[in-house]
Amino acid sequence: MMSITAIIIDDERLARKELTSLLAQHRKIEIIDEAANAEEALIKIHEKRPNLIFLDIQMPGKSGFDLLEELDYVPEVIFTTAYDEYALKAFEVNALDYLLKPIEDDRLRDSIDKVCEKIDIGEPSISSDGILTENDQVFVKDGEKCWFITLKDVRYFESVGNYVKVHFDSNRPMILKSLNNLEKKLDSKTFFRANRKHIINLRWIQKSETWFNGGLLVTVNGEETIEISRRQAAKLKDMMSL
């Protein structure tokens, strides 16, 4: 088995050192770099594309959450925090994996095992051109809540003003991005621009019927219907007809 590459992100040198020495016993994890703040981390994650990051929440300048929101490529994340009520709440609501400092050996082992499992199962999806496939995950934060969303779980993206609403499960968090930018980053085999306001996940379409002016009306997840404009409908038919 290949070793898992990791970057430690924490503003305190001694905290990084402590975690490094704890990780020394875990052969699977290979620490390829460290970062002392979000800016540094952003560059290093882009450059080195680690499988995993150990991320402190409270850092000067940008927090760990801010960093994740800026990342296009989101590796597996294990949060580390000393005590941060706000963050703990977010973790517990969404069952994210986190470690409390000082870190317990056993807890660390559990977290690493979980990550290994996930990385083994997940297809090696990292495409060098930076396109996000359906197996990639993104980090989304809306107010107090945050999620790691695997893209295949997203039914569709909806543009609302300057924001994009992400429809998955029963949640609809908003992210500050434009639909056009999003379209460029998403794998066009799975994610299709239905009209000015929607990008839909083709795998979630349950049925489609003809609509006005040669357009289509597709049903997603039972009740939700989205209109596909005439021009896009032609494109879709092209795609589907081999």
Added chain:
Amino acid sequence: MNTKFLYWIAQVFGWTTYIVLTIILNIGAKELNTDFFLTMLAVWVMGISLSQLLRYFYVDQGWLDLGIKKIIPRVLPTIVVFGIALEFFYYLSQFIITSDPVAFGGNKFFSETISWFFLFLIWTLFYFSFHFFQNYRKEEIKNLQWEASKNEIELNRLRAQLNPHFIFNSMNTIRALVDDNPKKSKENITKLSKILRSNLLAEKKKFITLEEELNLVKDYLDLEHSRFEERLNIIYNIAPNTSKLSIPPMMLQTLVENSIKHGISQLPKGGTVAIKTSCDYRNLYIEILNSGLYQPTDSLQPNSSGFGLSGTVKRLELLYGAKGVFEIYNKNNKVVSNLIIPQNINDEHYSDNN
């Protein structure tokens, strides 16, 4: 005990005054013979007895605790009954004393009953107002006591708790130091213990000396320096004559903690915390300067300095009234926090210090 005595004095004095006034008013109108005086004595005895019974009745029925609207329809008929009763006894006593068969009833009965009625009405008015006054004072004392205990609780609550984030981060630092620098890790454990101890003891004392508080702050900043290393610079500028002055425990500590939490720890390159003290014959002045930017809007967020700062303001107000001052503002890219702590320095102390 005291109120009971007061009640009896009022009772005896009131009825005696009434009898004396009646006798004086009757000079010339009636023959002041033994029978008349005996009758008056009887009225005195009956008055005291009946009003005593009336009081017992009021207390027993719990009318004292009712509102005025409920009291009137209950008390008035009662007084009428008591008026009639007194008239009956008065008639009886006259009959016994003068052994003269006076006719019972008629106009005389009516006018006399009315006057007894008014007598009991006045008695009742006195009694109730005395009772209300007494109650009002009791309520007032209760309120004051409640207010005092509320303030005490509030003060304890406001004595800022140590920031858990700091405790666990320090523990983590110490853990990293165990292999690297065992001596320093031992020192840090001692310092953290001292901080935890003084935080526990802080609730027991209202004031401590600045020296004691500064020892705590120094331990705290040493630990933070272990965490932030070269990112934290510390400057002390302590006037020697301020070391014995008094300060509420944890007050300076809270502000220094804020300056780290919202100042230094937010800056990727770190910064400086400078503490300066001075005094005059009235006040202790403390100034904390730290790198960073104070954002007043922060106080709206639960996760921010809001509690620490508003807590400091409230504590000062509860302890010193308007004389204690706290202010915080930005100046030349630094945050300035000023504390003015009033001192009860007597002349002797003052001359000692100079």
